[in-house]
Amino acid sequence: MKKYILQSIRLTAVLLVLLCVIYPLIVAFAGGFSKGSGGGEKITQNGKVVGYALIGQSFTKPQYFWGRPSSVGYKADGSGGSNKGPSNPDYLKEVNGRIDSLLKYHPYLKRSDIPADMVTASGSGLDPDISVEGAAIQIKRVAMNRKLSEQTVSDLVKKTANGPLLGLFGPSTVNVLELNVALDNLKK
Amino acid sequence: MNTELFGIFATYLLTLVIAIPLGKYLAKVFAGEKVWTDFLKPIESGIYKLSGINPNEQMNWKQHMKALMTINLVWLVYGFFVLMNQDKLPLNPDGNPGMSPDLAFNSIISFVVNCNLQHYSGESGVTYLTQHFVMMFLQFVSAATGIAAAVVFFKAFRDKTSTNLGNFWEFFVKSITRLLLPLSLIMALILAFSGTPTSYEGKDKFISLQGDTVNVSRGPAAAFVAIKHLGTNGGGWFGTNSAHPLENPSYFTNSVELIAQVIIPIAMVIAFGIFIRRRKLSWMIFGVMTIGMLLLLIPTVSSELGGNPAIAKMGISQLTGAMEGKEVRFGPAITGYWSTVTTIISTGSVNSMHDSAMPLTGFWQLLGMMINSFYGGCGVGMLNYFIYLIIAVFISGLMVGRTPEFLGHKVEAREIKIAALITLLSPFLILAGTALSSFIVVNHADAAWAIQPKSWLNNPGFHGFSEMLYEMTSSNANNGSGFEGLGDNNVFWNVATGFVLFLGRFLPIIGPIAIAGLLGAKKYIPESAGTLKADTLTFSLMTFAVIIVLNALSYFPALTLGPLAEYFTLIK
Numbered sequence: 001m002k003k004y005i006l007q008s009i010r011l012t013a014v015l016l017v018l019l020c021v022i023y024p025l026i027v028a029f030a031g032g033f034s035k036g037s038g039g040g041e042k043i044t045q046n047g048k049v050v051g052y053a054l055i056g057q058s059f060t061k062p063q064y065f066w067g068r069p070s071s072v073g074y075k076a077d078g079s080g081g082s083n084k085g086p087s088n089p090d091y092l093k094e095v096n097g098r099i100d101s102l103l104k105y106h107p108y109l110k111r112s113d114i115p116a117d118m119v120t121a122s123g124s125g126l127d128p129d130i131s132v133e134g135a136a137i138q139i140k141r142v143a144m145n146r147k148l149s150e151q152t153v154s155d156l157v158k159k160t161a162n163g164p165l166l167g168l169f170g171p172s173t174v175n176v177l178e179l180n181v182a183l184d185n186l187k188k
Numbered sequence: 189m190n191t192e193l194f195g196i197f198a199t200y201l202l203t204l205v206i207a208i209p210l211g212k213y214l215a216k217v218f219a220g221e222k223v224w225t226d227f228l229k230p231i232e233s234g235i236y237k238l239s240g241i242n243p244n245e246q247m248n249w250k251q252h253m254k255a256l257m258t259i260n261l262v263w264l265v266y267g268f269f270v271l272m273n274q275d276k277l278p279l280n281p282d283g284n285p286g287m288s289p290d291l292a293f294n295s296i297i298s299f300v301v302n303c304n305l306q307h308y309s310g311e312s313g314v315t316y317l318t319q320h321f322v323m324m325f326l327q328f329v330s331a332a333t334g335i336a337a338a339v340v341f342f343k344a345f346r347d348k349t350s351t352n353l354g355n356f357w358e359f360f361v362k363s364i365t366r367l368l369l370p371l372s373l374i375m376a377l378i379l380a381f382s383g384t385p386t387s388y389e390g391k392d393k394f395i396s397l398q399g400d401t402v403n404v405s406r407g408p409a410a411a412f413v414a415i416k417h418l419g420t421n422g423g424g425w426f427g428t429n430s431a432h433p434l435e436n437p438s439y440f441t442n443s444v445e446l447i448a449q450v451i452i453p454i455a456m457v458i459a460f461g462i463f464i465r466r467r468k469l470s471w472m473i474f475g476v477m478t479i480g481m482l483l484l485l486i487p488t489v490s491s492e493l494g495g496n497p498a499i500a501k502m503g504i505s506q507l508t509g510a511m512e513g514k515e516v517r518f519g520p521a522i523t524g525y526w527s528t529v530t531t532i533i534s535t536g537s538v539n540s541m542h543d544s545a546m547p548l549t550g551f552w553q554l555l556g557m558m559i560n561s562f563y564g565g566c567g568v569g570m571l572n573y574f575i576y577l578i579i580a581v582f583i584s585g586l587m588v589g590r591t592p593e594f595l596g597h598k599v600e601a602r603e604i605k606i607a608a609l610i611t612l613l614s615p616f617l618i619l620a621g622t623a624l625s626s627f628i629v630v631n632h633a634d635a636a637w638a639i640q641p642k643s644w645l646n647n648p649g650f651h652g653f654s655e656m657l658y659e660m661t662s663s664n665a666n667n668g669s670g671f672e673g674l675g676d677n678n679v680f681w682n683v684a685t686g687f688v689l690f691l692g693r694f695l696p697i698i699g700p701i702a703i704a705g706l707l708g709a710k711k712y713i714p715e716s717a718g719t720l721k722a723d724t725l726t727f728s729l730m731t732f733a734v735i736i737v738l739n740a741l742s743y744f745p746a747l748t749l750g751p752l753a754e755y756f757t758l759i760k
């Protein structure tokens with residue numbers, strides 16, 4: 001028994017060096033050559049960092065495309081979902097409220113135009129994407145507020161949208177931050 | 189829509205393409221045959237020498253279990269002290285506090301037992317030092333513990349009669365050097381170049397496009413996320429696990445993470461058959477497990493694609509399915525696949541919030557964890573399945589009126605008793621635990637010790653019951669996912685699930701190993717016309733029936749009170 005205890009302690013010490021020092025340092029070194037140098041890819045506008053490509057942020061102004069509802073208000077140091085069950089009456093009231101508010105800002109919409117992702121909170125609370133349909137319903141509002149033609153905005157959405165992986169697998173998405181940065185750049 | 193279903197199909201296909209050769213490779217590695225990774229031998233010799241281990245020393249099953257328990261206890265003590273004092277240790281750029289004793293108790297057990305139930309949140313509850321030196325370390329070694337235990341079990345059936353079952357340390361070290369570490373390195377690099385951070389810098393701050401100040405948690409997550417999946421651990425670097433965009437940046441990484449968590453469990457099944465020279469048996473086991481998986485997967489995906497009926501009533505278009513708690517870049521289809529995979533295999537990482545899944549999805553998730561052996565966790569999936577096999581052998585023996593045999597060894601009263609006790613353990617822990625917590629909710633809902641720092645249930649009614657049932661089931665299955673609405677960082681849940689985790693891990697390892705050890709030491713009986721053959725279709729169906737009947741009898745009432753009741757109220 002004593003032999004096992006000593007062996008266990010020594011083996012633990014050796015493995016700590018291998019698995020917790022050597023292994024992550026190799027990964028950290030290699031990661032330094034990735035797009036964001038291992039710290040996450042940033043998006044800049046006029047030389048200023050305005051966010052991370054993968055981290056969604058809150059958009060409420062009418063001249064921007066809006067992201068999904070977030071149960072943590074896009075707090076990127078405290079991710080979280082709503083964890084509301086599908087039958088929870090308070091939750092269903094909340095969803096109804098979001099529908100009403102969307103209809104208020106987009107009076108030209110019918111309820112059946114609204115895709116589910118625009119009125120439900122994401123899992124991480126930091127979802128950077130919306131569905132293509134989610135972007136489509138906002139085009140008219142954004143175009144009006146920016147005094148642009150719907151066609152211009154619609155073309156930009158099409159350009160920014162990401163299709164399925166290799167054209168075959170998974171959903172199509174629109175990265176909200178990228179789209180909004182592209183919009184701002186359009187103005188000049 | 190179809191692209192989403194193609195995604196599931198392609199991901200599973202790729203899993204098999206990797207897992208089957210991996211199984212062949214593992215059988216050779218553990219049999220000590222020549223393989224191309226033998227260039228790593230000097231590293232292993234170095235590890236043995238520094239640890240004072242002689243890898244040629246033979247152990248019987250009891251010595252194996254002593255070695256296993258000893259090193260696991262060393263990790264428990266070591267990790268507990270580091271977690272309690274993490275605030276005073278280096279590598280804490282975000283200035284996060286030390287853990288309370290009950291949270292440290294729960295967290296350390298949870299990671300030692302390969303569960304990774306997290307009652308803390310990654311961004312604010314731990315430091316980079318504890319993430320790497322406790323959490324990630326344990327993700328490697330707890331997976332290796334499970335694999336080594338499974339190899340001991342393989343060894344008992346390799347030769348006709350044997351008490352020498354190899355050396356535990358050798359199996360354990362090889363699981364890391366020949367399997368977990370190289371694969372983790374590859375996967376960590378894939379993640380790093382797909383957007384997961386690797387640097388040790390702390391939080392970042394920026395001003396968003398419309399002028400809000402935002403703090404971003406980061407940290408060297410790529411190395412961690414790799415072993416989290418390969419080792420079927422599941423604990424997240426960030427609070428929301430693989431739903432977090434830095435932990436799982438794209439549809440591509442999502443598939444990588446999905447493949448990673450399934451390859452070793454499937455490879456172990458394949459390795460079993462090659463190792464004991466009965467390939468047909470392992471294909472039969474693989475078949476039962478795969479059919480079981482499909483039976484859980486198909487209704488799960490279909491219930492998610494159908495969307496939430498309550499939201500459908502509001503007139504909203506749920507083109508792609510239910511979206512609450514899900515991420516747009518994955519979509520509901522592969523998220524459903526993930527939720528099946530992560531619950532049948534004891535990973536427990538999530539890419540969506542299970543609490544917000546449709547009621548029937550919750551039902552299938554719970555069932556997957558209760559059965560816990562459709563592929564199952566790293567190594568331990570095979571051990572869990574073995575218990576079902578022994579019960580099936582016993583019942584078949586009774587039906588034909590012969591002393592039951594398994595692979596040429598008589599199965600007698602002692603082995604059956606162990607198998608029966610292990611079979612009863614899970615329902616006992618899950619149901620007694622859920623009953624106790626329900627009692628507290630009803631009678632002590634306002635007690636300070638129960639609601640600090642947050643009240644328990646995030647949802648009323650049947651769903652609230654499901655939250656508690658899920659937590660206990662996940663603990664017992666060493667799964668680690670949760671209905672995360674449950675306020676679980678308090679004394680009751682930390683202590684109660686701590687015990688469930690511990691018992692739910694080690695007894696289901698020791699039990700099967702004991703049975704295998706006892707059987708392996710018995711005289712070998714050559715096959716005759718009356719032998720019950722374990723590798724036939726009939727016997728596989730029998731095993732499948734045993735799995736379904738045992739679990740239905742144990743859990744149906746509880747499942748009815750939770751997800752089923754919610755389902756019927758929702759569709760009415």
